[in-house]
Amino acid sequence: MWLLRGFPAFSASSGLCLNKTKTDIYFNGMPGTTMANILQVSSFRKGTLPFRYLGVPISSKKLSKNECSKLTERIVAKIRSWGTRHLSYAGRLVLVNSVLTTIHTYWANIFLIPNGIMNKIDSICRNFLWSGKDSYARAPNVNWKTCCTPKEEGGLGIKNLKEWNKALLGKYTWWLAAKKDHLWVRWVNHVYMKSGDWHDYTAPLDCSWSWKKIIQVKESFKAAYVGSQWLNQNKPYTVDAGYQWIRSPATKVQWRYTCWNSLNIPKTSFIYWASKLERLLIRDRIARMGFGQETTCYLCEDGTETHHHLFYECEFSKQCISILQQRLCIKFPPQSFDQWCASGRGKSKLQRKVISACVVGLAYEIWHARNIARLQQQVCRPDILVCRIVTNVKHRWSKNNHSTLQQRHKVWMDNLG
Structure with missing residues (x-):
């Protein structure tokens, strides 16, 4: 009353x-x-119960898949609104990272989303990346776990949504560990904690499902809370720091500097990434999958079409590499380019970025020429292909950079053609 x-x-x-x-x-x-x-x-x-408040289902019990279906419906609706557009793999990757994986963030800030829904979202994003549709249409070239690793570790930088969800909820456990002056923290201390020790606290059997999940997340971050500090530093908890803590880091790949260079055209970076993982659908791989028997290279019609042959040993590729090396005034085995680029010996930062963009563009153009040869039985001239690569890189540099070049860089860029 x-x-x-x-x-x-x-x-x-x-x-x-x-x-x-x-x-x-x-x-x-x-x-x-x-x-x-x-x-x-x-x-x-x-x-x-349950009812919806600001679009989120409110319930005292565990949320079912049906109650969370609104989340997947919004993601599917977004994909279908893009259905008429002809997007490259790189274009779809941008939409996955900037739109699809962020739609769930609002819900993930509030509660731990059921695994069934998270698996469904992963499936929708994976299908869209590799086929442009929300439903399964073709087998992915690269497994989703690899795609969800950072770019420097050989992935595409897509967030692992389950771990990101836990990192978002980690801020609640941090508030309790740091004894933040929030109304929610006061209420939890009064109802559940009873002023007990947060690090040794276990959830009672009769508590709500949401509270049990928060305690479950707390156990994942327990070792990172040193007293009321995060990782024994005078820094507050951040979601990104929590995500890096909870995921399993892998070894950094050497070709990350080449593949994700800022001067690269995005679609060329994607093809270069797939080639480094040897996941392009070349003839040898298709034959090993049981979908064909012919393995002869389309470009040179001599030798088995493997990743190594196509990009390094094919006569067409050798001619392209030789012409590009002359244009760039560099000489080294193509297989060791990533090591040379990482060390940066003998060239300025600008020169390394331009050379990297040309090498990545070369991999894309060789793959494109191979597909033209497969579909139209025509092979482009190597000098025309290399000229197109250099022109595209110089055009991208001129659009993205407005600073004045040093005289030696200006002469070098002019000599590229």
Whole structure:
């Protein structure tokens, strides 16, 4: 009754009026006569759980897949709105990273999303990346676990959504460990913690599902909380730091500097990435998958078409590499280029970036020429192919950089052609 008396006072001070036709009241553990009296006095409707508040399902029990289906429906709707566009792999990757994997963030900030829904979201994103559709249309070239590793470790930088969800919830456990002055922290301490030790606390059997999941997340971060500090540093907890803590780091790949150079055209970086992992659908790989028997190289018609042959040993590729080396005034075995680029010996930062972009562009153009030869039985001239690579790199540099070149760099860029 005290709450009902507070509504008129709130309306008088704020000017906001209560709409009884849009207001529900929820009961828990009350006798039927008490509930009937409250409904009669308030004129509110009796609500039932679960209900939606600001688009999020509110429930005292574990959320079912059906209750979370709205999340996957929003992601599918986004993909279908892009269905008429002809997007490259790189274009789809940008949409996966910037749109699809962030739609769930609002929900993931509030509760631990069921594994079934997270697996469904992963499946939708994977299908869109490799086929442009929300449903399964073709087998992916690279497994999703590899795609969800950072670029410097050989992946595509897509977030692992399950681990990102835990990192988002980690801020609640950090508030409790650091004893932040929040109303929610006070309430939890009063209802659950009873002023006990947070590090040794275990959830009681009769607590809510949401609280059990927060305690489950707490166990994942327990070793990182040193007293009231994060990783024994004078720095607060951040979601990105929590994500890096909870995931399993891998060895950094040497070709990361070449593949993800800022001067690269995105679609060329994607093909170069797939070639480094040897996941392009070349003839030898298709034959090993059981979908064909012919393995002869399309470009030179001499030798088995493997990744190594196509990009390094094919006569067509050798001619392209030789012409490009002359244009760039460099000489080294193509297989050791990534090591040379990482060391940066003998060239300035600008020169290394331009050379890297040309090498990545060469891999893309060789792959493109191979596909043209497969479909149209025509092979492009190597000098025309190399000229196109250098022109594209110089054009991209001119569009993305407006600083004045040093004289030696200007001469070097002009000599490229």
